[in-house]
Amino acid sequence: MVVRNRGTFLLLLVAFCYGVTMAMGLREEKDQARWRSQREEMINKRKKESKSGSGRTGENWFLLRDYKSIVETDAGAVRVVRTRGDSKNRPMHIGFVTMEPNTLFIPQYLDSSLILFLHRGQARLGYICNDELTERQLGDGDVYRIPAGSAFYLENTGEGSRLEIISSIDASDSFGMGLFQSFFIGGGTYPTSVLSGFEPQTLTTSFNVSMDEIRKIMSKTRRGPFVHVNEKSPSTWTKFLKQKQGDRLQHLKRIVETHREDEISQVQEQPKFSWRRLLGSMLGQKINLKTDNNKCPQAYNLYSKNPDFSNNYGSSIALERSDYSPLRHAGIGVYLVNLTAGAMMAPHVNPVATEYGIVLRGTGRIQIVHPNGTSAMNAKVRQGDVFWIPRYFAFCQIASNSGPFEFFGFTTSAHRNRPQFLVGANSLLHTLNGPELAASLGVSEERVKRVLDAQHESVILPAPAETRSEEKEKKKMMEKLAKLMNAGFAKF
Missing domain, CATH: 2.60.120.10 (Jelly Rolls)
Structure with missing residues (x-):
């Protein structure tokens, strides 16, 4: 009787285990089917978003094609690509600058710092560093940083060649007035100089010249921030570039002296490159003029x-x-x-x-x-x-x-x-x-x-093996074709 009960118990135990296993198997199959269904639904959703360009997950989300033309003239252009990211990433955009031969990007300062990469061409960069005008000759592959609030100008020095620059634009210090804000030191009716906002009496007092002279200086630039440097009929900026380096600094100094400190106190940068420090130095301290400032960084050539x-x-x-x-x-x-x-x-x-x-x-x-x-x-x-x-x-x-x-x-x-x-x-x-x-x-x-x-x-x-073999076959065929052509030409 005991043996029979034990056998029955074992049989029931086996049946119970089998039932549990089957139930778990069915549940696992249901889970897998549900997971596959969810995955297919998500993939289809991604494909639809990719084709339509809507949503945050389509291919258009990762390809940045939101170009904005900031400046476009016959002498040069600036385009900016708006970037995307999450709240943890600092705001950064990608800028493209092109300049035709013998052109100047007139003096200005930005509310955003730049890292320039000279993709193609030759350039002369002048900017204020440690209270001095520093100039750097840039070529293909050079990388250089311009801090926010530092006045600078850029000249295409390549003989008959276009200048192409790619830059990162760190907008973390910007005023929130768009992608970034340029403050033109030079200018006239287009672009408008920051000096134009001051009262006439302020300008005449600052420059110690008549209002008629001020008008003559500040009304000639009308073709945008890129100007041609013409040797035959030299403009104000052509003459500016021909000045000695110390004279160019004095020229910028006279312009900067008209700014009140409270007008630019919002521009923040590291103390070493501070616009506020630059202004204080120019207004109250003796300026050391040097042909080169070794304390300022040199360009770094990425190709080297x-x-x-x-x-x-x-x-x-x-x-x-x-x-x-x-x-x-x-x-x-x-x-x-x-x-x-x-x-x-x-x-x-x-x-x-x-x-x-x-x-x-x-x-x-x-x-x-x-x-x-x-x-x-x-x-x-x-x-x-x-x-x-x-x-x-x-x-x-x-x-x-x-x-x-x-x-x-x-x-x-x-x-x-x-x-x-x-x-x-x-x-x-x-x-x-x-x-x-x-x-x-x-x-x-x-x-x-x-x-x-x-x-x-x-x-x-490396490329897949079949691709490499195809390339080898192509190369062999081209070599054979070249031999046949050479042999044919040799007969003539």
């Missing part, structure tokens, strides 16, 4: 920096505060990446900063992934396109097979970025490799190791 990483498939350069001290004050980093045809910057994450990029050359694709594992963007980009990558989002850049892909940009931190690569020989998956990773993937450790060890390259990865 040794790559932080380089292999047969491309190179990557990062400029941070330990490399260039002005970035310490700006809190902004700079980077430059070159990829060969078909190469890929391996999928990675920026744990420190948000990244803004500008395509300088070639075409490629930018892929960005949402935290939930869905695609945020998979878009083709070309020269001139601007994109941004939010901090912590996984992403990669892929060059097209047609040629090299080069892009430059800014990051919202001057500290070392330390990107975390998700794929490649140096990926964090290698660091995490163990039974825990295998368990999370639901496969054996041997299989995980086999997959991770298949990629021997790191950071910048």
